[in-house]
Amino acid sequence: MMQNPVLICDFDGTVTENDNIIAIMKKFAPPEWVLLKDGVLSQGISIKEGVGRMFSLLPSSQKEEITQFILQDAKIREGFADFVTYTKEAGIPLYIVSGGMDFFVKPILNGLVPDDHIYCNEADFSNSHIHISWPHTCDGQCTNECGCCKPSIVRRVAPEQDIIVVGDSVTDLEAAKLADLVIARDLLLEKSEVLGLNYKPFQTFYDVIEHVKEVVK
Ligand code: MG
């Protein structure tokens, strides 16, 4: 049983049903974005390079259009609000750790998760094309060029605690390797199996609540 659990939860494809970066690129980017995405998913190029170059394909003049589109398009996964309530009642700190961008992550989580429990990247629209700044880059122990470095954040916010990582993709893998329990779907589920991590599958946040209850009772 965990004495001192902390929840580290991904955003894109986890809190939301789909990946918002992919949705934005599909709608607004020229075809070059596909190669960059494939490079990131196959771990051929770093997340930081791939995602940074994808956003640099988009003109800053489309800020309003992109923001409106993604706030309408994003769907929060079933059970998330109840999951947030559960973590408060159970006294388990919940951090959203996201490779997504502030202009959609924070508005979508507004009223659910306070800003000081959200770690994400920042999009700068002040030049001709979108520039991503990376406020949470890798610490000295990570050489993956993560962009938003999930393992570095885990080390900082939960150095001694029992770590539960909730996620869906390769971008959660380095944090998952540090976790005592991984609650996973999609690609992260496959990778957790291959790496022999302690993992449970989920579809909705009601599944996540059940898996957490099993280890913190
Ligand atoms: Mg994700």
Ligand code: ZN
């Ligand atoms: Zn890193």
